[in-house]
Amino acid sequence: MKTFLALAHRWWDEQGVYAPLHSMNDLRVPFIRDNLLKTIANHQPGKPLSGMKILDVGCGGGLLTEPLGRLGASVIGIDPVAENIKTAQRHKSFDPVLDQRVEYRVCSLEEIVEETAETFDAVIASEVVEHVIDLETFIQCCYQVLKPGGSLFITTINKTQLSYALGIVFSEQIAGIVPKGTHTWEKFVSPEKLESILESNGLSVQTVAGMIYNPFSGCWHWSGNTSLNYAAHAVKQEHTVPAELVLKGDTEEL
Numbered sequence: 001m002k003t004f005l006a007l008a009h010r011w012w013d014e015q016g017v018y019a020p021l022h023s024m025n026d027l028r029v030p031f032i033r034d035n036l037l038k039t040i041a042n043h044q045p046g047k048p049l050s051g052m053k054i055l056d057v058g059c060g061g062g063l064l065t066e067p068l069g070r071l072g073a074s075v076i077g078i079d080p081v082a083e084n085i086k087t088a089q090r091h092k093s094f095d096p097v098l099d100q101r102v103e104y105r106v107c108s109l110e111e112i113v114e115e116t117a118e119t120f121d122a123v124i125a126s127e128v129v130e131h132v133i134d135l136e137t138f139i140q141c142c143y144q145v146l147k148p149g150g151s152l153f154i155t156t157i158n159k160t161q162l163s164y165a166l167g168i169v170f171s172e173q174i175a176g177i178v179p180k181g182t183h184t185w186e187k188f189v190s191p192e193k194l195e196s197i198l199e200s201n202g203l204s205v206q207t208v209a210g211m212i213y214n215p216f217s218g219c220w221h222w223s224g225n226t227s228l229n230y231a232a233h234a235v236k237q238e239h240t241v242p243a244e245l246v247l248k249g250d251t252e253e254l
Contacts, residue, residue: 008083011061012091020213020220021063021127024155027211027220028126028231029067032153035207035233036122039149047072052121055145057109058128062088062102068124069101082106109141117144122151129156129194130187139201146236152203155211155231159188162227191226203234 050072056065059077210223
């Protein structure tokens with residue numbers, strides 16, 4: 001939190017420390033949009049996500065929250081760093097359309113679980129889980145605030161020797177692409193580990209796709225290789241009757 005507090009005023013500098021997150025929108029916005037559109041029978045041209053409620057967890061300055069709002073969704077962005085939310089609010093104020101669709105709150109996910117149970121069509125945790133101390137609890141909270149059939153979207157960093165060498169040693173210590181101290185390798189999570197946690201908490205994994213960042217061009221592209229960054233989409237399973245309660249005999253026994 002201290003690291004992000006010190007950089008709170010720099011979220012919307014497209015050439016600054018958050019430049020990779022700005023360009024990541026070229027992948028993550030269509031990834032979220034296209035997967036959500038599969039669940040909508042009819043959508044409005046220009047506002048394809050109209051009627052959808054989305055929670056952007058760890059929204060920072062609103063880099064992902066705003067484009068989702070422009071696609072027509074009703075978005076709540078939350079972040080525990082108050083200065084991040086101030087920056088997000090200030091930037092949102094320049095666009096009257098976003099004022100109607102985007103709301104920001106200073107809080108953690110755990111703090112709003114009870115009041116927002118089964119509220120959202122989608123929860124976004126983009127570049128967040130690698131900063132979370134208790135990932136299992138975090139995923140359980142995501143499950144609780146999702147509607148049955150709702151989608152969880154995650155982008156994060158794999159836990160490999162390559163991610164340590166490039167994600168921390170090169171990006172933070174040598175090239176300065178990312179501020180020093182932003183990441184802790186021990187908190188990185190492999191796709192296999194993440195999928196295991198998701199599946200054991202009632203979230204069915206639909207897609208896992210690798211993402212590669214080119215620091216020279218400043219662009220991201222999809223890849224079959226997940227050894228560095230990757231994106232995942234999981235769906236909250238509909239409420240089902242446990243196998244032991246399947247009807248055997250008349251309805252009174254059930």
